Ligand SMILES: CCCCCCCCCCCCCC(=O)SCCNC(=O)CCNC(=O)[C@H](O)C(C)(C)COP(=O)(O)OP(=O)(O)OC[C@H]1O[C@@H](n2cnc3c(N)ncnc32)[C@H](O)[C@@H]1OP(=O)(O)O
């Protein structure tokens with residue numbers, strides 16, 4: 309056993325709680341852990357799902373491998389192993405997925421969309437075809453020229469009464485669809501968001517099913533120009549695409565018409581609120597943070613903490629032995645708060661998923677009264693979580709020094725996976741502003757008219773009592789800060805508008821404060837949800853203590869990072885801030901011996917991380933060397949480029965050196 313493996317073994321011997329029990333809490337119960345492990349095992353044992361490490365493959369190989377595996381998973385594995393949407397197994401399915409996958413938009417965005425936008429007949433037609441991969445469909449909303457401002461989308465769907473068809477057109481280069489996943493190479497259909505035009509009148513954005521490729525040859529259909537947009541910062545296995553449509557005709561029935569319809573005579577019938585057009589985005593904003601951001605940070609923490617426990621560099625005691633870098637307070641200050649973020653966002657996110665499910669049940673009965681609240685909550689939650697996780701993964705990457713820059717660490721891959729979560733499914737600033745709009749409205753309402761999650765905005769500020777680092781007091785500080793920030797931002801909007809500025813100008817001039825206030829709102833939500841979870845969870849004293857410490861650390865770390873705000877608003881004094889700072893450092897020291905145990909509890913398999921630094925056995929140096937040997941550049945002892953371009957000068961060098969030698 310290597311020295312490094314031994315070091316991790318010792319770390320595990322010092323853990324003071326049951327790792328298995330914390331895994332159960334993380335998964336949602338013992339039974340869930342068993343189900344997740346069963347699913348992970350089925351995937352892990354299957355030889356068809358084995359691939360070379362991604363850092364040894366070209367983009368084309370990565371796309372091909374990911375497509376091969378995903379077709380196999382979706383066509384052969386899910387049904388055979390009882391992994392159906394809605395089942396417990398399906399909830400844990402993301403944990404088992406290969407490190408790179410395609411068909412994500414088809415399965416994760418298009419299928420939920422057809423179910424929310426399609427009539428019963430349309431769902432009956434398209435759902436089985438798409439579930440069986442008989443058609444591959446992308447979600448084509450964003451255009452080259454517009455992504456955030458959906459009213460600016462330019463693609464048109466004009467009704468032709470004579471032929472009972474819609475004619476789809478991208479009038480300008482800027483109107484072509486750009487970015488949709490699975491569209492460049494795999495899709496033969498696109499759910500196109502286009503402006504509906506009937507009899508010269510514009511009705512705004514509507515969803516249309518458009519066939520883009522021939523069903524037998526897979527060649528683009530007449531009028532369709534489609535392809536891959538090229539290499540990106542990450543997502544290299546995915547064929548994000550462009551789609552340019554010129555006079556593409558589709559039958560009238562291809563307008564997804566659960567919420568609105570065009571009758572054969574051209575009459576436009578609106579059946580439900582326009583807002584439901586945005587429903588698919590709410591659905592993804594609620595559901596994607598867990599698999600695309602929180603789990604990504606959890607993996608980065610696992611890699612960085614295991615590595616920091618075996619990486620020995622420098623001395624703490626002059627004359628003593630070299631220490632693991634995790635023993636430095638500053639390394640703990642980088643990494644352990646990231647663990648707290650993983651826990652806080654995961655448990656807060658579960659609350660939002662439950663709220664969304666309740667909303668969907670009410671919507672099925674025709675009640676959409678909670679739409680504004682769930683939109684505001686999901687928009688700011690997606691924005692805040694993606695931001696926190698992206699920053700966290702980069703902290704983990706840099707905390708691994710030089711090796712964190714190597715693809716072999718697995719960290720660059722995780723960073724390039726998490727960073728676009730700040731952009732897709734709504735650019736974060738744009739989403740924060742959406743929530744701000746809701747908060748400013750709520751701040752003017754009477755308590756009786758507000759949902760419980762927002763009541764604190766209009767209630768009197770309460771003072772904290774007793775220990776300033778208790779979870780109750782921390783929750784109160786966050787609530788007070790959010791309420792004061794929202795009130796201040798609303799006041800600024802009103803003052804500017806009272807001075808004579810038009811509302812949109814007053815809004816823009818206040819937007820820095822509005823986004824700041826929204827961030828304060830969503831952090832209080834996350835902290836409150838995590839603190840409530842910690843209070844209520846049934847588990848042993850030792851596991852509860854870990855969760856309480858992580859929750860307290862989440863609060864303190866945040867407060868210490870923006871203490872100026874708390875001081876400015878009069879919520880904390882300088883004395884309180886000093887106490888908070890010392891309390892955070894004390895918590896880091898307390899959690900340090902359990903850090904490896906806490907990341908072990910995530911229970912990630914080595915193959916799900918593909919990291920030489922983060923493997924369970926801690927054998928980092930041998931793994932790095934083995935991976936370097938697999939580099940395609942090492943295939944031959946002399947690379948052609950060195951031979952071709954350098955050799956003439958090297959030969960000159962040889963002659964000079966050997967000439968010098970013969971003169972001696
Ligand atoms: C398990 C599953 C995992 C799956 C993993 C998949 C991985 C995925 C991988 C990658 C996937 C990537 C896939 C992709 O990236 S797909 C592309 C995603 N694109 C976006 O998200 C675009 C972002 N832009 C927008 O959402 C809109 O244009 C906004 C909202 C910004 C403005 O728009 P607009 O200018 O038209 O509207 P308005 O501001 O006048 O507001 C009008 C009113 O509407 C209300 N409103 C606005 N929005 C919503 C809403 N959503 N629900 C309910 N209500 C909403 C709003 O509060 C206001 O209400 P009120 O104040 O008047 O009362």
Ligand SMILES: Cc1cc2nc3c(=O)[nH]c(=O)nc-3n(C[C@H](O)[C@H](O)[C@H](O)COP(=O)(O)OP(=O)(O)OC[C@H]3O[C@@H](n4cnc5c(N)ncnc54)[C@H](O)[C@@H]3O)c2cc1C
Pocket residue numbers: 413447448449450453454455456457486487488489543548728731732733734735736737738741
């Ligand atoms: C990896 C990836 C996958 C994607 N997959 C899909 C897909 O499957 N389907 C699909 O349709 N789209 C997809 N997209 C597109 C994505 O949804 C958009 O890029 C996203 O919505 C942001 O829009 P934008 O690019 O127009 O940004 P812009 O809005 O142009 O943002 C540029 C800057 O302008 C700022 N800004 C914009 N509006 C405002 C405002 N009102 N106030 C203040 N600041 C503002 C933003 O904050 C940002 O700083 C994907 C994108 C990526 C990166």
